[in-house]
Amino acid sequence: MSEYLIKNGHVFDPVQGIKGDKKDIAIKDGKIVDKVGSGAKVIDASGKTVMAGAVEIHAHIAGPKVNLGRIYRPEDKLFSCTPTHGMERMGGGASIPTTFKTGYEYAKMGYTTAMEAAMPPLFARHVHEEIRDTPIIDEGAFPVFGNNWFVLEYLKNQEVENTAAYIAWMLRVTKGYAVKVVNPGGTEAWAWGLNCLSVNDPVPYFDITPAEIVKGLIEANEYLGLPHSMHIHPNNLGNPGCYETTLDTLKLAEGYKAKNTFGREQVMHLTHSQFHSYKGTNWGDFESGAKEITDYVNKNKNITIDTGNVTLDETTTMTADGPFEHHLTGLNHLKWANCDVELETAAGVVPYIYSPNISVCAIQWAIGLEIPLMMKDPMRCYITTDHPNAGPFTRYPRVIKWLMSKKARDTQVNAFKHKDKVLSQTSIGELDREISLYELAQMTRAGPAKSLGLTAICGGLKPGMDADVAVYNFNPDKPVANPDDIETAFSRCAAVFKSGVQVVSNGEIVGTGNKRTLWVNVKVNDNPQVMRDINEKFVKYYSMTQNNYEALGHHFVPNPFALEVDATQA
Amino acid sequence: MKNPPALYLEADNVSPDAFAGKTAAQIAELSVHEGNTTPTLGKYFEVKGDAGATAADTKIVVKGDVKRVKYLGFKMSAGELVIEGTTDLYVGAWMTGGKILAKGDVAAFAATAMKGGELVIEGNAGNYLGAAYRGDWRGMSGGKILVKGDAGSDIGMYMTGGEIVVNGNVDVHAMTHAEGGKLIVKGNAKSKLGGQMVKGTIYVFGNIEVMMPGFKPNGEVELEVEGTKAKFAHFLGDIGERHGKSKGVVVYGNLYKKI
Numbered sequence: 001m002s003e004y005l006i007k008n009g010h011v012f013d014p015v016q017g018i019k020g021d022k023k024d025i026a027i028k029d030g031k032i033v034d035k036v037g038s039g040a041k042v043i044d045a046s047g048k049t050v051m052a053g054a055v056e057i058h059a060h061i062a063g064p065k066v067n068l069g070r071i072y073r074p075e076d077k078l079f080s081c082t083p084t085h086g087m088e089r090m091g092g093g094a095s096i097p098t099t100f101k102t103g104y105e106y107a108k109m110g111y112t113t114a115m116e117a118a119m120p121p122l123f124a125r126h127v128h129e130e131i132r133d134t135p136i137i138d139e140g141a142f143p144v145f146g147n148n149w150f151v152l153e154y155l156k157n158q159e160v161e162n163t164a165a166y167i168a169w170m171l172r173v174t175k176g177y178a179v180k181v182v183n184p185g186g187t188e189a190w191a192w193g194l195n196c197l198s199v200n201d202p203v204p205y206f207d208i209t210p211a212e213i214v215k216g217l218i219e220a221n222e223y224l225g226l227p228h229s230m231h232i233h234p235n236n237l238g239n240p241g242c243y244e245t246t247l248d249t250l251k252l253a254e255g256y257k258a259k260n261t262f263g264r265e266q267v268m269h270l271t272h273s274q275f276h277s278y279k280g281t282n283w284g285d286f287e288s289g290a291k292e293i294t295d296y297v298n299k300n301k302n303i304t305i306d307t308g309n310v311t312l313d314e315t316t317t318m319t320a321d322g323p324f325e326h327h328l329t330g331l332n333h334l335k336w337a338n339c340d341v342e343l344e345t346a347a348g349v350v351p352y353i354y355s356p357n358i359s360v361c362a363i364q365w366a367i368g369l370e371i372p373l374m375m376k377d378p379m380r381c382y383i384t385t386d387h388p389n390a391g392p393f394t395r396y397p398r399v400i401k402w403l404m405s406k407k408a409r410d411t412q413v414n415a416f417k418h419k420d421k422v423l424s425q426t427s428i429g430e431l432d433r434e435i436s437l438y439e440l441a442q443m444t445r446a447g448p449a450k451s452l453g454l455t456a457i458c459g460g461l462k463p464g465m466d467a468d469v470a471v472y473n474f475n476p477d478k479p480v481a482n483p484d485d486i487e488t489a490f491s492r493c494a495a496v497f498k499s500g501v502q503v504v505s506n507g508e509i510v511g512t513g514n515k516r517t518l519w520v521n522v523k524v525n526d527n528p529q530v531m532r533d534i535n536e537k538f539v540k541y542y543s544m545t546q547n548n549y550e551a552l553g554h555h556f557v558p559n560p561f562a563l564e565v566d567a568t569q570a
Numbered sequence: 571m572k573n574p575p576a577l578y579l580e581a582d583n584v585s586p587d588a589f590a591g592k593t594a595a596q597i598a599e600l601s602v603h604e605g606n607t608t609p610t611l612g613k614y615f616e617v618k619g620d621a622g623a624t625a626a627d628t629k630i631v632v633k634g635d636v637k638r639v640k641y642l643g644f645k646m647s648a649g650e651l652v653i654e655g656t657t658d659l660y661v662g663a664w665m666t667g668g669k670i671l672a673k674g675d676v677a678a679f680a681a682t683a684m685k686g687g688e689l690v691i692e693g694n695a696g697n698y699l700g701a702a703y704r705g706d707w708r709g710m711s712g713g714k715i716l717v718k719g720d721a722g723s724d725i726g727m728y729m730t731g732g733e734i735v736v737n738g739n740v741d742v743h744a745m746t747h748a749e750g751g752k753l754i755v756k757g758n759a760k761s762k763l764g765g766q767m768v769k770g771t772i773y774v775f776g777n778i779e780v781m782m783p784g785f786k787p788n789g790e791v792e793l794e795v796e797g798t799k800a801k802f803a804h805f806l807g808d809i810g811e812r813h814g815k816s817k818g819v820v821v822y823g824n825l826y827k828k829i
Contacts, residue, residue, distance in 0.1 A: 075706035333812065334707060 009045030015460025053112025053468025110470025227453025272308025311391025586649025
């Protein structure tokens, strides 16, 4: 493999504590190394910012619900298509881009790893076919467990060991990465025409509460010692007053400590926290609960969060929280699609326009920025848009602009139709903090990599790590003349390397890299009871056989990268 | 048209906006799409005369057989476009201003999501006139369309504003899902007229083949429509659909049929 030397860039690497020093980054055989030979290809990065490839911790970029959005929203591709050019295949879609466009757009912004946040196990094969067709970036997918019949039954009887064995089996057959929980119990309750809006609402028939599901899954996750923690979208998403449910959910992590060999410290990851930080009793007195949520998370080190920033765009919401999407279509009267996934989960899809002229949307925008600005430790708060729910991931450069520039935030606040309401219902006007480049590297690289248990592999520039490197046309020595320059610089990288292969040069795709599927292979002791239960459920309830269930082999996972976990001594 | 295309031609640059400020030679260099190739306008058309400085000062006359040409007047905002013959899909689609005169027939999707301006069709219009793009819920929102002949099915689908006048007959599904706007049919209408209509107004001078069951009679009124004074039967609907309130009163779609 070729050698590269990225010379004289301003390097920001929280893994090594490098804060903008001028340094050379050497790449050899796909890894970061101390030095390379004189024959190495030199990339001049003087006057530029150099960081590790960014890590996406939560986005909906592959699978049946994403594709349902693509199919039922042809208008999303209107005027957003790019024809084949250079190395790029054709692509299209604004909020739900095609797989190829997804890979290219992430790479051009300097992202080299991304996690699909909700994989319905029954459709794991579909998820992996889309992951396979998304070029460049390494991807993993989180199977959803929070409404799964096996989990509900085992946890009802406090059978953590059986739950763990089932999780291990599921991660193996679906080539999954982590334990995802969406509206625990609520999506299953919805199959009975109900929902779980608090952590104590019992799930019909199963007679278990969301609190019991969450605690049980944390225990199972730590019993196995998985790289990532339980990753949760709590109950009662998106309703005024929901911050109380969120706090109740966060408190379920109290007393638990991370147990793993991957350097992860949290036991719960709260995703798209913006959607879960609402105060007020209705949409009229709707206000921010960012302070209450961040005060709690700042004090409790066993929790990490991501933001879920509203980007003020027309987008497509999609979640395994089926009842929420039904509620949303009743609010905005736009088309609704829904899908039940037998025994496991469900999903809904509704288009949504976050209009700057609607006060609720403007307040949501402010809450999404308050959270990262109020979080004391950027290693525990990561930038996401819950793509495409709060906005498309292609807007990360704009979110970065808002976080790095108070002036940019003020400009947006002044452009809102209901500016006074935004200022009275949130504290966005009083927050003077501007995120530094070092903090940005923590929030988009080192932080999410640590939370995912990938510290040894990506998110940093330490010799021995994968050579995922992004070079931005941004000179930290020069004052920012116009905040829009930040957005421009972070939109298109000067150069990006993925596992030591150059994939972007001057904002254009120049290589497709060595795309891998990340998954977690857990070794557990034989558990005949769980295997019998699985066989029985397939015979009795599933509409397919086990032989057609597993995502196996080159067709689905052509280039796997398994993180090995040994839980036989647990 | 000097050199007819073998495939359908997507001429999305034939608009006063794209032509403005250009000489005949520069206009001939504008791109068009034929299949997967992107040649120039000059390959197919002889371009005579220079454009005005702005779109508003530019008038385009398209001559010859353009039956296989799509997207004439695409996204135009001002100026004038005259199409002398019958033409294909998407005439005046996404137009926001200016005036188009089509002397022959136009095929489907003319004035898709039109926001303003005027489109006059002397022949017949195809399906989906003034409708929303596939999958979209935002149809024609402003401007005026006049069809001197007949119009096809699904016209004014998801219409939110503006006005469509059809001198002849219309096919099924006119103004489906409409949330505003006005449709005047001087001839006859077929079935599913105003289905799932939330707001907006339809006038029919001739017969309605099958009335939607979701429209309820609301008496008779004397009206003057397009210069014709007559008595109309009034219907409210579609009552199967959601309806908002204005000042405490539920707002329905209105359907008037000349008696």
